[in-house]
Amino acid sequence: MIILLIGVVGASEITFYELDSTTIVEPGEIGEYNLRLSNLGNQELTIQVKGDPYVGLPSSYIEYVMVDPDVIVLGAHESGEVNVKIKVKENAITQKRYKTYITATVLNVEGIEEKYNLQVFAKEPEKKISMYIKDFPESIEPGKDFAFVVSLDNNMPETLSNVNVYVSSSIFEDHNTIQLFESQERELEFNFPIDSTTEPGNYELSVRVFYGEELQGNEEQEFIIDLNMDVSESVEDVSNFLYRDITVTKENNGNYIVGENYDLELGIIEKWFTRYSIRPTYKDDFGSHWSFNLEPGEEYTINIKIDYRPLVIALIVIVVFILLMWYWMSKGVIIKKEVFKLKQTSEGISDFKILLHIKNNTNKTVKNIMLIEMLPRVINPLPKVGTLKPNNVQRGEKGVRMIWRIPELV
Known part of the structure; x- marks a missing residue:
């Protein structure tokens, strides 16, 4: 009888008491029990x-079932807390209760053991799809690609079709429709080229995931477009005989307004023959100077022409004129004509005297000279000629032609 009493008391020397618990979880989540373990006996266990x-x-x-601590020492009539974690597998069937247990065994006294039953309930996930963003850059250089990954997890033990992923910001947007198989984890890579002229500053990215009409996930991230002050310059200088054409082009390939300038050195003579498509900001003894601002994506072109050809043409004309005058002054025979009005009658008839002067302007005798004088029809020449009588007088509809043949002129 004494032996029976000892057995009964030994079996009840330790006991569990539930303090609190979380037992309704989604597949893949962890349930938790906080228990009090008590030593009801008179000796340390x-x-x-x-x-x-x-x-x-x-x-x-x-x-798994994880116990912390897994070994505990309790004095007589002393209690301690034990934490138990229970993880439900991701492929667990939902809307079902799963049972397990823990066992407390006294190591320093034989025959004392206590079993405590545990259970968790696998509910359907609140979200059928889990979503998060990874490999997300904090800043982007204009002209480069903006790349990141959207990771999607199917929390359901079934295939989900028509899953819509929307990615948007103020400078780009995209939309993908995909299918997620049972418990599948899938990564979507997004790549957006950022234009070199995109304004610098802070931007916000939004990623939304829909299954049907139901929003499954929404995440927002901020990113920065860096400042880019890239200006390209090209100068085309074409030189030909007496002519030079300079074209200067500056383009702002960055994303911020920049101030630029261009200087052209010119000699004293060059300045007089230079023309500009855009008037210089100022000129000085060294040349012409331009100052201007360039908006992102703006191109500024200056065309400069240095042309000596008008000067050369003018000089040629002057030289030709001088040569013609010299030729006219120095040609072999010079003829000078003078007309004198002698009198006028009451009937309106006038008498004229015409003098023809012939001069040999050379150093040698000129032979076989023919002189022809044309008189209008209204003039009637008198038969008397002053010095040299014409060899022939011809009358026609247009007037009178008088011809002299001079054998030689010294």
Whole structure:
């Protein structure tokens, strides 16, 4: 009878009491128990707490049971807290309760053991799809690609079709429709080229995931477009005979307004023959100077022409004129004609005297000279000629032609 009494008392020397618990979880989540373990006996006990040894097997939907601490020392009539975590496998069937247990075994006294039953309920996930952004850059250089990854997890033990992923910001947007298989994890890579003229500053990216009409996830991230002050310059200088054409082009390939200038050195003579498509900001003894601002993407072109050809043409004309005058002054025979009005009658008839002067302007005798004088029809020449009588007088509809043949002129 004494032996029976000792056995009964030993079996009840330790006991569990539930303080609080979280037992309704989604597949892949962890349930939790906080328990009080009490030593009801009169001696110190070293107690080991273990989970169900069959947890984690392929046939079980519980992945593990973790006890902390797994060994506890309790004095007589002393209590301690034990935390138990129970993870449900991701492929667990939802709307179902899964049971397990832990066992407390006294190590320093034989025959004392206490079993405590545990359970968790696998509910349907609040979100059928989990979403997060990874490999997200904080800043982007204009003219480069903006790349990141959207990771999607199917929380359901079934295939989800028509999953719509929307990516948007104030400078780009995209939309993908995909299919997620049962418990699939899938990564979507997005790549957006950023234009070199995109304004610098802070921007916001929004990623939204819909299954049907239901919003499954929404995440926002901020990123920065860096300042880019890139200005390209090209100068085309074409030189030909007496002519030079300079074209200067500056283009703002960056994303911020920049101030630029261009200086052209010119000699004193060059300044007089230079023309500009855009008037210089100012001129000085060294040349011409331009100052201007360039908006992002703006191109500024200056065309400069240095042309000596008008001067050369003018000089040629002057030289030709001088040569013609010299030729006229120095040609072999010079003829000078003078007309004098002698009198006028009351009937309106006038008498004229015409003098023809012939001069040999050379140093040698000129022979076989023919002189022809044309008189209008209204003039009637008198038969008397002053010095040299014409060899022939011809009358016609247009007037009178008088011809002199001079054998030689000294």
